[in-house]
Amino acid sequence: MEPFQYVHARSVGEAVGLLARHPGAEVIAGATDLTTLMRDGIRRPSHLIDVNGLALDEISALPDGGLRIGALCRNATDDQRIVRGFPALVEALRSGASPQIRNRATFGGNLLQRVRCPYYRQPEFACNRRDPGSGCAALDGDSSRHAILGTSGSCIAVHPSDCAVALQALDAEVVVRGPRGERRIPIDAFHRLPGRTPEREVMLRDDEIILAVELPGRASSAHSHYVKFRERASYAFALASAAVAVEVRGGTVRSARIALGGVAPKPWRARAAEHALLGRPFGKDAIDAAARAATKGAAPRPDNTYKVSLAQAVVQRALTELGGAR
């Protein structure tokens, strides 16, 4: 591992200042992803800025009935306000990783975790995301777990987060701070599609840090659900997952947000599936239509066509279980 300068930041302002002064610096909190990336030579930060201990781990109520979750809140949280008001988020977190990892992993770090594409994780393979311009070994290799939506000729990796998929369905905003002050980034705009610059993974600037994730008080959020399909019954990354949040009044769907995981380079908002539900009775017909629409635009590769029907089935199950649980 390359040497680095370790700095324990005593304030958010100091952390931001260090990031601005040292372009090669990275923030470290839970360390559950960065440790292995550095050990494998994939990330080589000049400085590690330890933000543990900054008072960013609080969960607090917002005036609109929403919640603000500090960036350093750990993924093991079982805060009852999240459990009751935003069930998809807790379901996503619990399915995300082992208890040991969730005890350390933070909300901010979860959003910034790197892809699990084996070609990205092993420097001996070409990877445009890791080494821009070097090529994409997945295009000629095993792409059975890769993306079917939002890909480009330069990268077909899937985003690994469960949490961020739930945050899509809950319409979250990411609050960040840089040298010029605070700004808010809607979760759908936070992660970038690869296009020709897969190395630019998020809209967070190099000199900004995440302060919090805010969940607005939406009628649909308490009526939300997360379903994840993986290769074994516990602790694995998703082959396909769905977070759904549906507001039903008088038997009719008034609003819906549907997001997919494990199928795209970012948490994927399935707008066509949402439209298929709107204004219709929340029953089997609408659910089937939404499931079919969920993969609109999919361009699978020869060895991952199964993900199209798998993603549809996951959406169907999530909506059906949500309907049945009402």
Next chain:
Amino acid sequence: MPDEVSPHPSRRTVVAGGLTVGVAVAAGTYLSAAGAETASAADATRSLSLIVNGERLKLAVDPRSSLLDTLRDEVGVTGPKKGCNQGACGACTVLLDGRRVLSCLTFAVLHDGQEVTTVEGLADGDRLHPVQQAFMDHDAFQCGFCTSGQIMSAVALLEEQPGITEDRIPEAMSGNLCRCAAYCNIRDAIASASDTMAKGR
């Protein structure tokens, strides 16, 4: 392993003689040895305080050293095992301020002043922790490599969810792999320890 920081051999024997003194001496030795090699020895190591199994230790560590390597190579507690070294197997599980974590997935420097408990710190003299006793009674291991991690994870689990039902134990223990597949006995041991601890409460 080429990617690891192993500045010097284990100081287990030194540490066994007197933990706090041993480590202080070891740290001093390392600092002066490093100073002979490079001009910026102060940048190469960070001083760090850790409370390991109740003993407050002063250490000088390379910032690249994982908590696992620091515990094994600097402190001399070898209960935490290096299985996968990438957060998949759970053999390195320790309690950090009472919560189970993977010591391979974090740097020691991040944990200045924090309290670490390893399997070495569970027993009260000759009296084993109920989870340790239950692992013996239920034959909850074969080769034993994963056992210290399994036990630490189980101890934390029974703190998190006292009285957890037997059918929910496998999911709650899914961060600890056992290549010998002693899973059924591990589950039985944890259920039994849970009962024992409930009676003791």
